[in-house]
Amino acid sequence: MPSIDTFTYLDPSKDRRVAIITGGNSGIGFYTVLQLYLHGYIIYIAGRSRSRCNKSINELKAKAIEIIDAKFSNSNTNIKNNDEIIExxxxKNRQLGELHYLELDLSNLQSVLKAVETFKQKEEYLHLLINNAGAMAVPYTLTQDNYEVQLQTNFISPFLLTLKLLPILEKTKDQFPNLIENPRVIYLSSIGHQFASLYFNLKKQMNYKPDFIFTWVRYGIAKTAGIHFMKMIALRNPKVLCIIVHPGFVMNPNIFTYWTNLPIVGILFWCFFQIFAYFFGVTPEQGADEVTKESLNSNFTIEKNNGESFGPGGKIIQPSKVASNMDYAARTWIWTIRELNERGVVVD
Ligand SMILES: NC(=O)c1ccc[n+]([C@@H]2O[C@H](COP(=O)([O-])OP(=O)(O)OC[C@H]3O[C@@H](n4cnc5c(N)ncnc54)[C@H](OP(=O)(O)O)[C@@H]3O)[C@@H](O)[C@H]2O)c1
Incomplete structure (x- = not known):
């Protein structure tokens, strides 16, 4: 997999490339936005908290300038030959992109529809959609749309968001057929989808005890369904490239907050996560590097790569048998369309 620095640095005044990333205000999403911003992308950070997202936007702007200044001063002192002068x-002429906030709460279907309408009023084209936001191993809760919270955040709402944005991605492909980076959808999956390998049933809420075990099964089911929907889009919509990414074990403090904040046992969970991170973990920056590489890699083609899953180091990985099964994927698709229809949300 080529390094991030080898991907094109765009001048947004000439090459306007637009991206939406859900949950771009923290963890893996934050550093993915940083890389895209440095590469000149116009990025919409879609999140549920305006204040958290705006805070991150300010931090991202400051960080990007810091990075460019550091690179600039290093190259300035080391110039030896013509190639280095060109570099x-x-x-010196590198342009940053733009950062915008887009209101989106994935636990609310109406919020997803509203976010799509708001985006359409602002932009004509979309080159990249990164379904990054997720909830992991949280206690059993129902959303206001009456879905288990992990199922809606990790799967149902990203499904709806993607289907509603597909026409814009396809229009972008039609308008710019020769773009070297094919318009694409990235889905942040997880090795945790394997927790649904033994039992995958979208109709069951899996509200069983002990919750600290079944929460992982619910996470696994949601991420497995997410892989199904990406594989189905890859099959049905051959104009848009669909890529699934497992970013590695990213031991960032946010995603485990529920566990580490538990009274008394929280400290045990904290110790466990620290030890696990020491041996197997990667940093949010490293996780984001994977996502950025799959997002910007111009060697990916629809014919070769549509619906593929990538893991750490850009390695192709095979999802579980359940997640790879196209009969199950078709059933997941039909079930979800019916569920959305029952809630008055129509998707084609
Ligand atoms: N960390 C890992 O080891 C790991 C491994 C494999 C896959 N992943 C996947 O990678 C993705 C990013 O994880 P991360 O580690 O970077 O976690 P994180 O720092 O907790 O980020 C999760 C993001 O999702 C957003 N989010 C959660 N619920 C939302 C909702 N209802 N509406 C809109 N946004 C919502 C959060 O926003 P708020 O700030 O508003 O909460 C946050 O920005 C997730 O899909 C996760 O499943 C993570």
């Missing part, structure tokens, strides 16, 4: 001039 230095490229760096």
């Amino acid at each position: 230095f001039n490229k760096l």
